[in-house]
Amino acid sequence: MKIVWIIGLGVWVLSAAPPASAQEVPGEPSGREIAVMVDEREDGDDQISEAVWTLTNSKGKTRKRDTLRYWKDYEGRDGLSSKSFVYFESPPDVKDTTFLNWSQEDAEADDDQWIYLPALRKVRRIASGDKENSFMGSDIIYDDMADREVEEDTHKLLRVEQNNGTKFYVLESVPIKENYIYSKKLRWINAENLTEPRIEFYDRKGRLLKIWTTEWTQIDGIWNWKRTVVENQLTGHKTELEFSNVRFNQGLKESIFTERSLRKGAP
Amino acid sequence: MRLHKVHLTADGSQRQVVLQFSQAPNAIHAFPLSTPTRLVIDVIGPVLSLPSAAYPAKDTLLRRVRVGTHPQHLRFVLDLKGEKLPAFSVEQQGSRVRAVLQTPDRPTPEVRAQILFESPEANSFAQPTPPPADSGSGSPRSAQQVTAAPAPPSPLAPSAPRTEAASAAPRSTPASRPSPARATPSARRPERETQPGLFETLRDRLDVTGYVKNETALRLYSPHQFSKSQNWLQAEIEFELTDWAELTILGRSMFDPVNHLETNIEDFHTSPIDRLEAGDSFQAELRELYLDVLYEDFDIRLGRQQIVWGESIGLRILDVINPQDFREFILNDFIDARIPLWSLRVDYTLSDWTFEGLWLPDFEASRPADQGSEFQFRNLPLPALPIQPPPPFPSVQVGSVRQPEDWRLGDSEVGFRVTRFLRNMDLSLNYLYAWGDFPVPFRRVLGPNTFRFEPRHERFHLIGGSFNYAFDVFVIRGEGGLRLGEHFVSGDPHDRDGVRQREFLSYVLGLDWTVNDNLMANVQFFQNVIFNAPGALVGESVENAVSLFLMSDFINETLYPQLLVLYGINFGDLLIRPQVRYDFSDYVSATIGADFFIGSRSGLFGQFAAPVRTHDRYWTGRNSRIFLEVKRSFAL
Numbered sequence: 001m002k003i004v005w006i007i008g009l010g011v012w013v014l015s016a017a018p019p020a021s022a023q024e025v026p027g028e029p030s031g032r033e034i035a036v037m038v039d040e041r042e043d044g045d046d047q048i049s050e051a052v053w054t055l056t057n058s059k060g061k062t063r064k065r066d067t068l069r070y071w072k073d074y075e076g077r078d079g080l081s082s083k084s085f086v087y088f089e090s091p092p093d094v095k096d097t098t099f100l101n102w103s104q105e106d107a108e109a110d111d112d113q114w115i116y117l118p119a120l121r122k123v124r125r126i127a128s129g130d131k132e133n134s135f136m137g138s139d140i141i142y143d144d145m146a147d148r149e150v151e152e153d154t155h156k157l158l159r160v161e162q163n164n165g166t167k168f169y170v171l172e173s174v175p176i177k178e179n180y181i182y183s184k185k186l187r188w189i190n191a192e193n194l195t196e197p198r199i200e201f202y203d204r205k206g207r208l209l210k211i212w213t214t215e216w217t218q219i220d221g222i223w224n225w226k227r228t229v230v231e232n233q234l235t236g237h238k239t240e241l242e243f244s245n246v247r248f249n250q251g252l253k254e255s256i257f258t259e260r261s262l263r264k265g266a267p
Numbered sequence: 268m269r270l271h272k273v274h275l276t277a278d279g280s281q282r283q284v285v286l287q288f289s290q291a292p293n294a295i296h297a298f299p300l301s302t303p304t305r306l307v308i309d310v311i312g313p314v315l316s317l318p319s320a321a322y323p324a325k326d327t328l329l330r331r332v333r334v335g336t337h338p339q340h341l342r343f344v345l346d347l348k349g350e351k352l353p354a355f356s357v358e359q360q361g362s363r364v365r366a367v368l369q370t371p372d373r374p375t376p377e378v379r380a381q382i383l384f385e386s387p388e389a390n391s392f393a394q395p396t397p398p399p400a401d402s403g404s405g406s407p408r409s410a411q412q413v414t415a416a417p418a419p420p421s422p423l424a425p426s427a428p429r430t431e432a433a434s435a436a437p438r439s440t441p442a443s444r445p446s447p448a449r450a451t452p453s454a455r456r457p458e459r460e461t462q463p464g465l466f467e468t469l470r471d472r473l474d475v476t477g478y479v480k481n482e483t484a485l486r487l488y489s490p491h492q493f494s495k496s497q498n499w500l501q502a503e504i505e506f507e508l509t510d511w512a513e514l515t516i517l518g519r520s521m522f523d524p525v526n527h528l529e530t531n532i533e534d535f536h537t538s539p540i541d542r543l544e545a546g547d548s549f550q551a552e553l554r555e556l557y558l559d560v561l562y563e564d565f566d567i568r569l570g571r572q573q574i575v576w577g578e579s580i581g582l583r584i585l586d587v588i589n590p591q592d593f594r595e596f597i598l599n600d601f602i603d604a605r606i607p608l609w610s611l612r613v614d615y616t617l618s619d620w621t622f623e624g625l626w627l628p629d630f631e632a633s634r635p636a637d638q639g640s641e642f643q644f645r646n647l648p649l650p651a652l653p654i655q656p657p658p659p660f661p662s663v664q665v666g667s668v669r670q671p672e673d674w675r676l677g678d679s680e681v682g683f684r685v686t687r688f689l690r691n692m693d694l695s696l697n698y699l700y701a702w703g704d705f706p707v708p709f710r711r712v713l714g715p716n717t718f719r720f721e722p723r724h725e726r727f728h729l730i731g732g733s734f735n736y737a738f739d740v741f742v743i744r745g746e747g748g749l750r751l752g753e754h755f756v757s758g759d760p761h762d763r764d765g766v767r768q769r770e771f772l773s774y775v776l777g778l779d780w781t782v783n784d785n786l787m788a789n790v791q792f793f794q795n796v797i798f799n800a801p802g803a804l805v806g807e808s809v810e811n812a813v814s815l816f817l818m819s820d821f822i823n824e825t826l827y828p829q830l831l832v833l834y835g836i837n838f839g840d841l842l843i844r845p846q847v848r849y850d851f852s853d854y855v856s857a858t859i860g861a862d863f864f865i866g867s868r869s870g871l872f873g874q875f876a877a878p879v880r881t882h883d884r885y886w887t888g889r890n891s892r893i894f895l896e897v898k899r900s901f902a903l
Contacts, residue, residue, distance in 0.1 A: 121575040122577070
């Protein structure tokens with residue numbers, strides 16, 4: 001464990017090295033400015049979406065999960081960043097399972113999380129301290145789904161790329177917290193609409209861990225995921241999410257994000 | 268660029284006016300004017316001529332929205348009431364322009380949304396392409412023209428994704444962001460082109476899921492025979508009657524050619540409605556049938572159902588509303604072992620509080636395993652079961668069990684629970700006024716050498732609560748219940764009726780530990796305490812037990828090894844339950860496992876560990892077993 005920590009620290013020191021010049025790419029905004037702009041990209045006050053999760057292992061065997069998700073922005077109210085509620089529609093073995101997350105505004109604080117398991121008919125609070133846990137056996141971990149503050153990373157604009165006539169910023173985001181799950185992320189950011197079509201995640205040892213590619217679509221003027229693929233480069237496992245029926249600003253009620261909703265299922 | 272919609276949301280001191288266009292404008296420019304007070308928004312882009320119009324608003328601040336066409340832009344004028352100009356901000360979000368006005372002078376008592384204008388094209392999810400260069404006549408465009416691909420994002424400078432129009436006025440901060448508009452269904456959902464048929468309606472509203480599975484268990488000790496080979500078919504039908512009402516039916520049938528779990532299938536309460544048994548090997552049961560009525564802040568569940576309270580794993584403390592089927596001791600899942608009851612449950616949510624009320628006019632007793640069956644109780648795990656008569660009385664009569672009347676108001680059970688979600692912690696307070704699930708064997712002396720047992724169910728009050736507290740990778744859990752006036756069997760032969768009432772506390776404290784992505788551990792300590800228990804009471808006045816539960820998953824949640832150990836401290840007896848499940852697919856899984864009973868025959872678990880003299884062909888003792896379960900789920 002100590003060796004791992006030392007190697008991780010080495011990666012950290014290399015990654016956190018200061019940029020060669022104050023202006024990372026002449027004539028372009030700084031990495032931090034871009035990160036702030038991405039963070040402030042309009043995401044609506046609330047959202048309803050359906051998603052099909054397809055999990056594929058290295059041998060090509062697939063499993064599917066259908067989910068319905070409700071999300072509401074709290075913007076710091078009651079100390080919360082957001083609340084989300086996920087209902088599992090299929091397959092039959094997980095049908096009626098629900099998951100509730102209250103995301104804390106304080107980045108250091110653990111989220112409040114509950115799960116309702118129909119096989120037990122019980123709502124159970126679950127510990128959220130270990131954010132490395134996989135969500136539903138996918139290649140997405142709980143930390144990936146949490147709201148990450150700009151201040152939690154240092155951001156550096158590495159370069160500007162052109163792809164099919166579109167300009168992309170390539171941003172390197174290195175966590176300030178030591179021994180964080182990822183040693184860094186490389187993010188490709190569309191300069192026009194600030195969407196992120198590609199993110200590379202590097203593990204504590206600095207190895208490329210997973211690649212996250214996303215097709216975006218604009219709904220009600222808000223950019224949103226249309227299809228996302230997360231490929232684990234170490235295991236060969238892959239997770240695909242296909243979104244549909246995405247609706248913004250529906251005026252979602254507080255009562256959706258409660259213990260009662262967990263037990264009764266989708267609102 | 269066509270105007271699709273003008274939408275107003277009023278929320279307290281804020282007003283939000285959203286102008287929705289067919290494509291992103293090139294730029295916007297906003298400025299206030301006074302006398303009369305108004306806000307002007309120029310929307311610059313490829314203008315499609317629009318007749319001048321005014322859209323009145325029913326609002327305490329906004330009088331109306333006017334629109335006029337200019338050569339290079341559309342001009343919107345928001346006419347305001349009063350002489351004081353409110354703070355405002357205007358921003359562009361793709362094809363939308365949002366103006367936010369804020370003033371404390373003209374609040375609205377409630378959140379209200381109004382659509383001031385909406386063009387027919389606005390009901391389409393897809394956004395239209397920019398109009399052709401010669402389509403500036405204002406004539407209606409064809410449907411094909413307005414359902415093209417989404418408009419590209421506006422070519423804004425990378426550093427300024429939003430156009431701030433009124434830099435002098437305070438922009439809407441995140442904390443003061445206006446509430447979302449309550450969009451009407453017609454504004455959000457695409458219209459159906461044709462009415463759905465009956466089959467399509469049924470398919471949309473009907474949800475059928477279920478499984479077939481085989482559970483086979485083999486005894487590890489002599490006689491090495493199968494104790495069960497159950498073949499289950501379970502189906503659950505959910506029918507959405509309306510947007511606010513849903514009917515659920517859950518039925519199951521079982522065929523077991525071995526069936527050593529019961530010797531007398533007639534002893535279970537059967538009726539034409541909910542249970543059917545045929546021969547020694549087949550039974551079918553309507554497990555659950557209930558109607559859900561769902562409102563915004565409260566819901567009602569009426570019908571035959573299971574109601575579950577509590578936090579513990581492996582043993583039931585507050586989970587005592589439904590009686591239990593003990594044919595397989597506590598080895599089958601509680602969801603299969605609970606006996607559903609006809610009942611009414613009402614839930615009401617107020618902020619982070621949930622209030623729950625229960626009414627149960629239906630009564631059923633718990634079902635102990637049959638005499639002579641595999642899991643017949645060898646000693647009595649619960650305090651109020653009948654005991655053998657004391658030695659001075661040679662003649663014993665046993666009367667039939669008296670139990671409460673179904674559907675008699677005075678014999679109903681009621682319960683109440685309040686649950687509160689807090690930061691890192693949940694709390695509940697519980698109250699239940701119910702009947703004991705086992706009859707109390709009251710004794711009556713008929714003569715110097717004769718007495719009679721007259722078993723009957725008795726009431727008790729249960730006052731309890733539960734809590735959990737999460738920190739880092741741990742969750743501390745606890746639940747407890749104090750039963751007032753619980754009945755216990757007295758071992759004193761001179762006792763008047765052989766029964767004494769005492770207060771009885773049962774509680775559990777536990778800890779969940781998420782060790783890593785693949786392993787979750789849980790440890791629990793259980794204790795039962797009979798207060799003021801004289802030595803004459805049958806059974807232990809203080810009973811202690813601990814449990815360990817390990818659950819893990821591997822290969823992206825397809826392989827699930829787990830282990831449950833229950834240890835009775837008083838007698839040093841154990842129940843050890845290792846098992847491994849593998850999901851071959853989303854629909855097919857197999858589980859292999861074992862149930863080991865170890866320790867003193869006086870203990871709850873040890874009673875099934877000791878060899879006993881065979882009374883008949885099934886009761887052989889030493890019930891440890893291995894089992895295999897193969898399950899195929901389905902959804903229609």
